Amino acid sequence: MLYSEIADVFDRLEGTSSRLEMTSILSGFFRTLDPVSLRHIVYLSQGKLHPDFFAVELGMADKLVLRSIAFVSGMSESKIDELWKKEGDPGTIAETLVKNKKQTALSYEPLTLETVLKNLTLIENAEGRDSQDKKTKYLFNLLKDSGPVEARYICRIVTGRMRIGAASMTILDALADAFGTKEDRPEIERAFNITCDLGLVAETLATGGVDAVRKIKVAVGNPIKVMLAERLPSIPLILDRMGGRCAMEFKYDGIRVQAHIDKDSVKLYSRRLEDLTSNFPDIASELRKRCRAERAIIEGECVAVDPETGGMLPFQTVTHRRKKHGMDKAVEDYPVRIFMFDILLADDEDMTLYPFEQRRSRLGKTFDLSEKVQLTSMEVVGTRQEGEEFFSKALSMKCEGIMAKSLSPESVYRAGSRGFLWIKYKKDYEEALTDSFDLVAVGAFHGRGKRAGKYGALLMAVFDDETGKYCTVCKLGTGFDDAFLAGMPDMLDGYLSEARPRMVDTQMTPDVWFLPTVVLEVVAAEISLSPTHTAAWGVVKEDAGLGLRFPRFTGRVRDDKGPEECTTANEILSIYELQTADKL
Ligand code: ATP
Secondary structure, eight states, rough: OOOHHHHHHHHHHOOOOOOHHHHHHHHHHHHHSSSHHHHHHHHTTTSSOOOOOOOOOOOOEEEHHHHHHHHHOOOOOOOOOOOHHHHHHHHHHHHHHTTTTOOOOOOOOBBBHHHHHHHHHHHHHHSSSHHHHHHHHHHHHHHHTTTTHHHHHHHHHHTOOOOOSSHHHHHHHHHHHSOOOOGGGGHHHHHHHHHHHHHHHHHOOOOOHHHHHHHOOOOSSSOOEEEEHHHHHHHHHHHHHHHEEEEEEEESSEEEEEEEEEOEEEEOOTTTOOOOGGHHHHHHHHHHHOOSSSEEEEEEEEEBOTTTTTOOOHHHGGGGGGGOOOOHHHHHHHOEEEEEEEEEEEETGGGSSSSSHHHHHHHHHBOOOOSSSSEEOEEEEEEEEEHHHHHHHHHHTTTEEEEEESTTTTTTOOTTEEEEEEEEEEEHHTOOOOOOOOEEEEEEEOOOOGGGSEEEEEEEEEEEEETTEEEEEEEEEOOOOOHHHHHHOOOOOOOGGOOOOOOOOOOOOOOOEEEEEEEEEESSSEEEESOOOOOOTTTTSTTTTEEEESSSSEEEEOSSSGGSSSSHHHHHHHHHHHHHHHOO
């Protein structure tokens, strides 16, 4: 298959901001593809060669890409560097220069999907001292045979800038449209939620239809999208919602991990599907030692403890385990325990299909507990007093609050969904503040006065999972200390965008735009109607959205969350409704 056909589809997708239109472009295209090409093209549309949880990334440095462009176009590296400073996107530079490319002596052969995959794989695997030269060469091999649009997407893929707006939900819509019906959409989505592998779901569908997709099972090695909790502002409201009785667990303040335990190996994934095994080698080996099953998938919270007293330490301490170097020392200096709260696979049994109580009991039976490997503290609660006592106990143990879990027969593990089967209740709620929000930076305003020469404020957005857009909720300029202000360009400038990214829906015009990537934790006094901010636009009131009043950065960069995992527009709406109903 010619790569130009694929690049043309990417170009058409980039040209529209309507999710419906994207779905129709994609589903028409998907129908024409053989299952294996479909799988690869689905990954490429996300800027990858593999599913998200694969540790290897293409991530080629901009400098190397510019060098390959220089070779192909015959333009000097310094001239290209000037263009780079102006454009900020190697994809656009490659497109322009390939248009005017000098005829090289080398023969021109149209690029095929196969050649693209082969060279991208070579780039990904290049190792050793001359790896940079090799990468430049493989990219040159591709660019010399590329047309302008093909070059644009090759450069965006290798530099990690492939944002054509086809979010995973749009791909799933298109797959359902191409190979099934609307009614099949939930099953297709479930297959994705329990495998985190869009390509696998696509290939299975194209090969064996929806029946084959139904047979996709939870498996060790395929991370499962995590189940998430709703929030309510008081214990009585929680009990009410849970039918008068529920399980309550301590809500530990650590890092969530999903452990995939196999015969003689263990992998730990973050909720963002990063491989955290090397950060918690002690936990990984202890889990294998303590697990009675041959294979299991469990979830738990890794929490740092005081080496002297064994008491739990705040979240910031466990983040020392997320560094890249000196892990042996960090393992010694920052002892960690895992508090397990769920089991999703036990040998060959898919535990996600069982209600909470069965899962919890199986979890207990599957492990010989130790100091390092424990279960979350849990009690079944039926009255307000019991609930409040359990909450106080959680706080006295330095936990953030409690997680209430439904005991109903429907309380299966809902991979990838946020619902009232789990409800969180935190100390913050008691202090009449709403819970924190995880917002994505989509733009920045230059600083003035003391902040001159730096970014003074950021334009922050939530994700609207129905439209696939990022809608703004506040301009954030409070809570930044000097070190954070100084480090902001380093953290954000890799995601600069020449113009407003199409997936950003806003009425404000910041000085610079960012591709929605970096997630920051923010607290605010309240949510109010806003004529400028676009979250839940027109839902509560015509010509108004919802915005945050007095937003403040908490100091926590949520690098464990991807942009699509930030607070959603619907969550903002439901908190606004709670706030107006209960004066939260
Ligand atoms: P969310 O996970 O809801 O998107 P968040 O990451 O900001 O939001 P919180 O809202 O504070 O986290 O609460 C949910 C998180 O609490 C879980 O993802 C998990 O990491 C953690 N957690 C701690 N204790 C438990 C428990 N007993 N059961 C489930 N999750 C727990």
